[in-house]
Amino acid sequence: MPQEEVDLVVKNACQLLTLQSDEKGPHRGVRMEDLGLVSDGAVAASEGLIVAVGTTDEVIAAISVGPQTTIIDARNMVVMPGFVDPHTHPVFAGSREEEFELRIKGASYQEIAASGGGIRSSVRSLRQATYEQLIELARPRLDRMLSFGITTAEAKSGYGLSLTDELKSLEVIAQLNREHPLDLIPTFLGAHEVPDEFRQDRQEYIRLIIEEMIPQVAERKLAEFCDIFCEQGVFDVAESREILTAAKEAGLKLKLHADELAASGGSVLAAELGAISADHLVFVDERGIRAMAGAGVIPVLLPGTTFSLGLDRYAPARRMIEAGLPVALATDLNPGSCLTESMPMIITLACLGMKMTAAEAITAATINAACAVDRGDSLGSLEPGRRADLVIWDMDNYKVLPYHFGVNLVDTVIKSGRVVYRQGRFFHTEA
Secondary structure (H helix, E strand, C coil): CCCEEEEEEEEEEEEEECCCCCCCCCCCHHHHHCCCEEEEEEEEEECCEEEEEEEHHHHHHHEEEEEEEEEEECCCCEEEECEEECCCCCCCCCCCHHHHHHHHCCCCHHHHHHCCCCHHHHHHHHHHCCHHHHHHHHHHHHHHHHHCCEEEEEEECCCCCCHHHHHHHHHHHHHHHHHCCCEEEEEEEEECCCCHHHCCCHHHHHHHHHHHHHHHHHHCCCCCEEEEEECCCCECHHHHHHHHHHHHHCCCEEEEEECCCCCCCHHHHHHHHCCCEEEECCCCCHHHHHHHHHHCCEEEECHHHHHHCCCCCCCCHHHHHHCCCCCEECCCCECCCECCCCHHHHHHHHHHHHCCCHHHHHHHHCHHHHHCCCCCCCCCCCCCCCECCEEEECCCCCCHHHHCCCCCCEEEEEECCEEEEECCEECHHHC
8 A cells, every 4th residue: 555655754752642533522520631631642633633642653554655744753852732722812902001000009900990991991992903904913913823833723803893993804804814834713893892882872783793794794704703702891691692683693603701790691691592602601500600611612711811810719620620621722812801812821821820731731621622723623632634833842741731830841843734933043934
């Protein structure tokens, strides 16, 4: 039988984390501890897809290399799937470091928002920025995400809050997706907050979302998902149900910011509407956990937000895992409550703040995160036929990842079978 000639081989990994499983879908319970670890592992790929995974001897015996094959020796290093970041807000203008300082001095997130800061501050900044400026501002954020091993990310609008500016934000995401190696999955978040001009007539803003924004977004195919900030003081459960139902009828898949600041019922609504994920969940109760488990909703947890806001309460990850929920992790990159592009830091916080093990956190940032953006059949694990998105880490044991924090231990990032980052250098033109 002729061997397949490949264009990429990564071999001799001291630990290859395949995340393979006999069962389809996200990993739950004790399966979150199983990383599919192969010692002295190798991966081979052709035309952006994985064709062989196993020990180095097994993979080398199964393939043929040619003069153009890229061969990477990962001796004394760990190789794993690229991270999938299922909750980010990468398109924004301006910064809010003053709010960070106010929180240090005792102001709460809610107090800052009520005084005109918070999301509405970012809205004012984004509306003043041009399309070109937003591209230039977002590009280095994507570079940093890529350098930390993120190869696919969900990307939300939500700082425009007008038809023109929401469409502008989504068009920026589409352009960045075309030009940058990191794949972006667009989400419409027009219901992120009620903008200044509608503070006295929120029903008119809801009408604008339902009757004008959602139809335009759907018709122009600018988003795959619709999200909403279902929270006290933002959009309540009834308003969220109305908006998300309209989005679902327009063909958009659903996500929710839920139970972040209080047990508002967002997790139960996510289950009711068949959302793919409910995110934040710091205050989720047992009713919400049971509802999500019964409906197959994936909880996306954002420990970086708790950390950045200086709060003590983290989402109850252990309760969710014990209830059979397939926990996922995300950075929540945004200008107000969590300005970070570092998934490794999020993994450290998941271990320290939510008592997840290193293995559970890696599972949550790979295969479970892929499922949280409806990419569980192509991303998040290293298996033949899947996208060749890999990260090579300068460590000899995956448990070092959360333990050695505050630095970047990524050696190489491979996207669709091509090296796009290596040892501090980007190779965008080769992506």
